[in-house]
Amino acid sequence: MVDSRKLWAEALGTTLLLATVVGSGIMGEQLAGGNVALALLCNTLPTGAILFVLITMLGPISGAHFNPAVTVVFWLRRDIAAGTAVAYILVQVMAGIVGVLLANAMFDLEIAQVSLKVRSSAGQWISETVATFGLVATILLTIAARPQAVAMSVGLYITSAYWFTASTSFANPAVTIARAFSDTFAGIRPVDVPAFIVAQFVGMMLALVMVRVLLGGADTKTEQQMADPAE
Numbered sequence: 001m002v003d004s005r006k007l008w009a010e011a012l013g014t015t016l017l018l019a020t021v022v023g024s025g026i027m028g029e030q031l032a033g034g035n036v037a038l039a040l041l042c043n044t045l046p047t048g049a050i051l052f053v054l055i056t057m058l059g060p061i062s063g064a065h066f067n068p069a070v071t072v073v074f075w076l077r078r079d080i081a082a083g084t085a086v087a088y089i090l091v092q093v094m095a096g097i098v099g100v101l102l103a104n105a106m107f108d109l110e111i112a113q114v115s116l117k118v119r120s121s122a123g124q125w126i127s128e129t130v131a132t133f134g135l136v137a138t139i140l141l142t143i144a145a146r147p148q149a150v151a152m153s154v155g156l157y158i159t160s161a162y163w164f165t166a167s168t169s170f171a172n173p174a175v176t177i178a179r180a181f182s183d184t185f186a187g188i189r190p191v192d193v194p195a196f197i198v199a200q201f202v203g204m205m206l207a208l209v210m211v212r213v214l215l216g217g218a219d220t221k222t223e224q225q226m227a228d229p230a231e
Contacts (some may be wrong), residue, residue: 002087009062010088011095013054013069014213017066018099018178019106020050025186026107039185040162048159055151058110064151067172068092069204073136089174096178104182115180124192125199127165132203133210134161135171140211173197 022044028042057066063080065071068089075085104111134157142153161169170176170188176197179192188196 002084006062006084007091009058010065010091013058013062013064014066014092014095014174015099015102016054017047017050018175019103019196020046020099021175022100022103022154022182022184022186023106026103026109026184028136029185030107034045040168043168043186044159044162045078047162048155052151052155053159055154059151062088066092066174067135068174069132069172069200070139071138073204073208074200092174092178092218094122096174097181100178100181104184109184113181113183113187115183115189116227117183117185117187118192119188121166121191122197123166125167125195127167128170128196128199129203129206131165131167131169131171132200133159133207134203136204136207137211140207141214144211144215167196170196171200171203175201 024046025039025043028039032039032042054066058064063074065074065088067226071080071085071088074080075082082087089151101111104113135154138153139150142150158171161171170179175195175198176188179186179188180193181187182188
């Protein structure tokens with residue numbers, strides 16, 4: 001039986017994450033006056049900031065995954081049970097959609113939308129592979145080196161990855177699915193979602209292999225040590 005507190009933490013964190021990603025994208029687009037670089041900056045900074053906040057406050061409860069790729073990694077490392085992983089992923093996807101609908105509502109947009117924003121090219125798919133590789137590597141290597149720095153490291157990584165990847169670093173299957181429900185600056189066409197998710201899981205697996213190569217037998221720190229840095 002999965003601890004309901006963990007599921008509520010994942011639900012709250014993923015909802016607020018998506019509300020921030022999409023809401024800041026809408027606000028940025030409205031205020032930037034057509035300047036795409038400024039709109040992206042307005043989208044980037046709140047996303048990195050909210051990740052720091054969410055991981056700090058919810059990490060001790062659920063591990064602060066908010067991302068099916070991260071959850072699968074911890075399952076593959078046997079840090080969480082299969083049943084817990086499935087429950088986390090279901091909650092993350094549903095909560096992500098709720099977060100997007102909330103963002104739409106906050107800006108007086110049509111609540112139920114389908115994105116028309118095209119995100120389909122080899123460069124976008126390579127970007128999602130690189131973005132997810134970097135995110136998973138950041139999490140695992142920081143847990144091994146300095147668990148108390150995970151929140152800051154993830155926030156800073158995503159802030160930078162928004163700018164060095166052509167896809168603006170979704171790096172999260174739940175985020176990808178949810179953003180298909182927003183026909184705004186942060187959206188993605190539903191037809192483009194599957195390729196992004198495949199690329200994300202490829203990046204996740206490559207990161208897992210690389211971390212094992214880098215750390216070898218020293219890769220013994222677990223999700224619980226991210227939740228409780230004092231261990």
